[in-house]
Every structure is written in C-alpha cells, then in structure tokens.
Amino acid sequence: MQELKIYNSLTKKKELFKPIIPNHVGLYVCGPTVYSDVHLGNVRTFVSFDVVYRYLKFIGYNVRYVRNITDVGHLLNDADSGEDKIAKQAKLLNLEPMEVVQHYTNGFRDVMSKYNNISPSIEPTATGHIVEQIEMVQEILDEGFAYVSNGSVYFDVEKYNLSHNYGKLSGRKIEDLLSNTRELDGQEEKRNPLDFAIWKKADDSHIMKWNSPWGEGFPGWHLECSVMSTKYLGEKFDIHGGGMDLKFPHHECEIAQNVGAGNGDPVNYWMHGNMLTVNGQKMSKSAGNGFTPEQLATGDHPLLDKGYSEMVVRFFMLQSHYTSTLDFSNEALKGSEKGFEKMLKAYETLKTLVSSKESSVNIDDLKNRCYEAMNDDFNTPILIAHLFDGVKMINNVKDGRDTISGQDLALLNEIFDGFLVNVLGIKIETENNQSVDLSNDIMNMVLEIRNQAKQDKNYQLADEIRNRLTEINITIKDSKEGTSWELN
Numbered sequence: 001m002q003e004l005k006i007y008n009s010l011t012k013k014k015e016l017f018k019p020i021i022p023n024h025v026g027l028y029v030c031g032p033t034v035y036s037d038v039h040l041g042n043v044r045t046f047v048s049f050d051v052v053y054r055y056l057k058f059i060g061y062n063v064r065y066v067r068n069i070t071d072v073g074h075l076l077n078d079a080d081s082g083e084d085k086i087a088k089q090a091k092l093l094n095l096e097p098m099e100v101v102q103h104y105t106n107g108f109r110d111v112m113s114k115y116n117n118i119s120p121s122i123e124p125t126a127t128g129h130i131v132e133q134i135e136m137v138q139e140i141l142d143e144g145f146a147y148v149s150n151g152s153v154y155f156d157v158e159k160y161n162l163s164h165n166y167g168k169l170s171g172r173k174i175e176d177l178l179s180n181t182r183e184l185d186g187q188e189e190k191r192n193p194l195d196f197a198i199w200k201k202a203d204d205s206h207i208m209k210w211n212s213p214w215g216e217g218f219p220g221w222h223l224e225c226s227v228m229s230t231k232y233l234g235e236k237f238d239i240h241g242g243g244m245d246l247k248f249p250h251h252e253c254e255i256a257q258n259v260g261a262g263n264g265d266p267v268n269y270w271m272h273g274n275m276l277t278v279n280g281q282k283m284s285k286s287a288g289n290g291f292t293p294e295q296l297a298t299g300d301h302p303l304l305d306k307g308y309s310e311m312v313v314r315f316f317m318l319q320s321h322y323t324s325t326l327d328f329s330n331e332a333l334k335g336s337e338k339g340f341e342k343m344l345k346a347y348e349t350l351k352t353l354v355s356s357k358e359s360s361v362n363i364d365d366l367k368n369r370c371y372e373a374m375n376d377d378f379n380t381p382i383l384i385a386h387l388f389d390g391v392k393m394i395n396n397v398k399d400g401r402d403t404i405s406g407q408d409l410a411l412l413n414e415i416f417d418g419f420l421v422n423v424l425g426i427k428i429e430t431e432n433n434q435s436v437d438l439s440n441d442i443m444n445m446v447l448e449i450r451n452q453a454k455q456d457k458n459y460q461l462a463d464e465i466r467n468r469l470t471e472i473n474i475t476i477k478d479s480k481e482g483t484s485w486e487l488n
Contacts, residue, residue: 002375004059006239007323009247009270010169014377019238020268025056025063026237028229028267030246031123033070034104035085038111040328041283043293045243045273047314047425048322048378050117052241052271055374055423066232067120069108071101071127072208073200074221078249080154080197084218087207097208101125111293114310116427122232126224130210133219133227136261137199137212145260149189151201151215157194160256166194169255169270170248196253198223222253230258230266240267244274277327278303305330308337311427315340318380318424339388346391347416347428349398352443352485356403361393363408363415370419380424387420398486400479443474447483450476 004017019025029049032042046067056063076082090097112119126133137153140146145160146153157166161174177194197220202209209216229237235258242251251270258266275282278289291301299307308316316336320326366389373382390412396402404412420426446465453461466476469485477484 002372004375005377006269006271007377008268009272010267012171015269017269019061020234020236023060023062025061025239026233027053027056027063027065027239027241028225028233028237029065029067029120029240030225030242030250031067031069032104032108033074033085034101034108035074035089036104037292037294038104038108039290040293040296041243041245041276042108043111043115043313044276044317044326045241046112046117047115047317048273049241049271050115050425051318051322051380051423052239052378053118053120054425055378058418058423064122064233065118065120066122066124066229068225068228069101069105069123069125070221070224071098071105071125073126073219073224078221080200080220084206084208090207098127101127114293114297115314116311116425118425124228124232126219126228127208129224129227129231130219132231133223134199134210134212136223136227136257137219139261140198140257143260143262145256146198147191148214149191151217152189152197153199153214154190154195155198155253155256155260156191157196157256158192160260164256164259166256167248167252169252172248172252196220196222196249198257222250223257225250226254226257226261226266229254230263235263236266236268238267239269239271241271241273244272247272271322273322274325277325279329280327283328303330305334308333311429312337312340315343315384315424315426319384321377321379321381323377343387343391343420343426344428346394347420349486350394350413350416353394353397353404353409354447354484355406355409357405358403359405359408360402361397361404361408363393363404363411366390366393367411367415370415374419374423383419383424387416390415398477398484400477443485447476447485451483 005014006017007013008015027049029046032038053063053065071086072084074085076085076088086097086100090100093100137146140155141148141153146155157174160166167173167177174194199212199214199217199219201215201217206218209218229240240251255265258264277283281287281289283290289303291304293310295301296304296313297307297310299305312333316333317326319336366386369386370383373379373386376382393402393412397404421428446469450462450465453465469476475486477486
C-alpha cells in the first residue's frame with residue numbers, strides 16, 4: 001500500500017507523512033468562535049478534517065484530535081481593540097456571555113452531529129485555560145519577544161523577525177505588510193503596527209476579564225491555540241489544520257508565539273481548507289449569498305430551489321478536494337444529489353448480491369485505487385470516482401453481466417463499508433430506519449426457503465413467495481449465477 005502524503009502549507013509541497021511518535025498522531029484544528037450560528041464555511045472545514053481524522057484511524061493510527069472552542073478574546077474585525085464578539089452578542093440579547101457561549105456551542109455540536117462528524121478527543125475552551133495563557137505571555141516576555149504597554153502585552157514582531165521568519169507560513173514579507181498597514185485605534189500603544197496583542201487591558205465596559213500580573217484583562221485571540229494545542233499534544237505535534245482564512249494572521253501568530261516562548265516550531269504539517277463560493281462569488285453575509293446549514297437543509301433561501309439533506313451536502317463537499325474552492329449552485333447540488341442516490345442504491349444492492357464460484361471483476365485493483373486516492377493528500381473526489389467504478393461492478397453483477405466469488409463479494413463489502421461509511425462518513429439510512437444488514441439477513445433467509453422449495457419441486461410455494469414479495473415492492477431475479485433481490 002502506498003504511504004500517506006500530505007500537502008504541507010508551510011513547505012508548499014506534498015510530503016511523506018511521518019508521525020513524531022510511531023503509530024500515534026496529534027491533530028489540532030481551530031474551532032469556532034461561538035457568538036453566532038455556525039456558517040457553511042465552518043462546516044466544510046470541519047467535514048474535511050473529520051475525514052482526515054477518520055482516515056488516519058482507518059489506517060491504524062491512534063489519533064488524539066483536539067478542536068478548541070473560542071469563548072473569549074476574539075474581537076470584532078479580528079482586531080486588537082474593540083468589543084469582544086461574544087460580549088457584544090450578550091449585550092444585544094441581555095444575557096450573560098456564558099449563556100451565549102453555551103447556546104451557540106450546543107448549536108455547533110448539533111450541526112456537527114447532523115453532518116455525521118465524529119466528536120474530537122478533546123474540545124477545550126479559551127476561558128478554561130486562562131492560567132496557562134498568562135503563563136505563556138510571561139514566557140514570551142522572559143524571552144524578550146514581547147513588551148508591556150499601558151497594561152497590555154504586545155508581541156514584538158520586528159524583534160522576532162531579526163532572528164526568525166515572521167511570514168514563513170503565509171509567504172508574506174514584513175516590508176509589504178508595513179506598507180499596507182492601516183492606522184487603527186489602539187495602535188498608539190504599539191512600537192510597530194504589526195505587533196499583536198497577547199494580553200489586552202480591559203476597560204470598564206469590558207465584561208469578560210481576569211486578573212494578571214499586568215492588570216485586569218483578557219488573552220489575545222491567537223494565544224489560546226498556541227496554549228491548548230501544545231498543552232494536549234506537546235510542544236511539537238504532527239498536524240495543525242484550519243480554514244485558509246486563518247493562515248494569516250492567526251496561524252502565523254501561533255508559530256511566532258510558540259517560538260517566542262522558547263518552544264520552537266510547533267507543527268510538522270500545516271493543512272488549510274479552501275473557501276466556499278456561491279455561483280462563482282465569494283460567500284458572505286454582506287453579498288446576500290450566504291446561507292446557513294439550516295437554510296440549506298430546508299431550501300428557505302432565495303438562491304436555493306429546494307432543500308438538501310446533510311448527507312447529500314457532505315457528499316457534495318467531498319466531491320471537491322479540501323484545498324480547492326467549492327462552488328455552491330443549484331445545478332451542482334442537484335447533480336450531487338443524483339450521484340448520492342445512485343451510490344446509496346448500489347450500496348443497498350451490494351447487500352443483496354449472491355456470489356458465484358468465480359469472479360469476472362477485479363476487486364483487488366479497486367481496493368488499491370481507493371487507498372491510493374486517500375494516501376494522495378486525502379483525495380476524496382478521486383476516491384468517490386473509484387467508488388462509482390465499484391457501483392458499476394455491483395450493477396453488472398446484479399444484472400448478470402458479471403460474476404463475483406464469495407471472497408471478492410466480502411472484499412467489495414469491506415471496501416464500501418470502509419471507504420464510503422467509515423472514511424467518507426456517509427451515514428447509511430434506509431426506509432423506516434431499518435439497517436441494510438438486517439434487511440439483507442432476512443431476505444437471504446427468505447431466498448433460501450424459496451430455493452429449497454424449488455429444489456423440492458414445490459413451485460406453488462416458490463411462486464407464492466415471489467408474489468408476496470412483489471406486493472411489497474421487492475423484485476426477485478433468477479439467473480444462472482443465482483438469485484438476487486432489489487427494492488423497487
């Protein structure tokens with residue numbers, strides 16, 4: 001089997017994956033800021049990394065997956081001054097900030113469940129790690145890469161860049177950043193416009209604040225991920241993921257903070273998912289083309305002709321590589337829905353196939369190609385294409401154009417159960433929520449009774465079984481290879 005390769009955003013190339021600890025993987029993904037309903041871009045990012053998590057476990061790794069909840073410190077416009085997003089929402093709704101956090105955290109988890117995402121191993125919160133964040137601020141100060149100004153603590157980007165490369169992840173250069181810097185409120189406290197807050201002094205109007213050696217305040221937004229990733233995965237860990245929009249400044253600042261605290265580069269492989277567009281335009285609330293996961297499910301939006309189930313949308317998302325832009329349109333969603341239905345129909349048919357003595361299909365080749373696709377930087381669209389090759393095999397066997405041995409039939413089931421259900425995370429639901437496997441077991445028993453009746457020349461019973469099954473929309477097909485059944 002081909003070894004796993006991952007596109008590393010830091011080195012800008014695919015690299016052979018080698019975990020720091022054999023057979024163990026530390027995976028950190030930046031989670032949501034829980035001040036509003038989760039948006040579709042978040043869903044795509046978390047679906048992408050859910051598949052990464054699933055596949056790493058599928059090929060035998062013991063994975064610790066950490067995904068944080070941001071519940072303090074993320075200010076409006078991702079700035080170093082202004083209102084906290086959660087505190088602002090709390091004031092608007094006349095609630096305690098933690099009520100807002102709880103409400104939107106519950107909503108986020110509910111959406112993740114509907115999209116069949118596996119819960120992470122650890123889901124830490126920023127407010128639960130204030131002590132550790134204060135400790136890291138002090139470490140950065142002790143290393144000489146930060147300074148205190150009017151009760152706030154800022155990271156000294158220019159000093160850091162003398163001995164390190166600020167911008168190595170995003171490819172940005174300090175000279176260009178400086179020339180494009182706007183004059184913003186609060187910058188008079190900074191030595192340099194590029195410096196960013198790692199601890200911010202809280203004024204009297206700020207609701208969420210804690211005591212620190214520098215006075216009452218709150219941690220900078222970038223700090224929590226540096227703290228929580230290394231707390232649970234070690235000072236150096238395997239994979240850090242997130243959306244493309246977090247590469248700069250958030251992830252760039254994470255690297256600077258970890259290095260500035262004396263811990264060195266924290267991550268071996270940086271992974272970034274790409275953005276969503278709608279009919280070729282960037283999805284945004286201001287453009288009026290942004291819809292929520294709930295609106296996508298109900299179809300209650302001017303740009304949608306109808307609603308689509310979460311599994312159809314998950315399938316649609318995985319038909320594009322996670323590093324590619326994904327464009328939502330009614331035509332694309334409808335096309336994906338047809339493909340999804342075809343895939344599920346074939347999966348149901350697979351559970352009804354009867355084996356022959358020999359195979360005329362090459363299941364080993366299909367299995368190898370599925371692994372090759374996922375080992376090539378988690379290439380889900382190529383995997384899905386290979387599974388559709390498997391769909392053709394299933395339908396050809398069903399219709400008698402091909403034969404399949406018992407051993408190959410077991411392998412084909414293993415491929416679809418493994419890659420479609422376990423790796424891609426497609427939830428298989430049949431009518432009345434009955435399991436496909438249970439239906440298959442019952443039908444195999446019925447077919448055995450019918451075949452025995454035919455051998456005993458009890459044709460009246462055999463015909464009665466066929467007729468009764470036809471009445472409940474189950475068709476029996478007899479061929480020289482054996483007997484099969486399918487739902488009409």
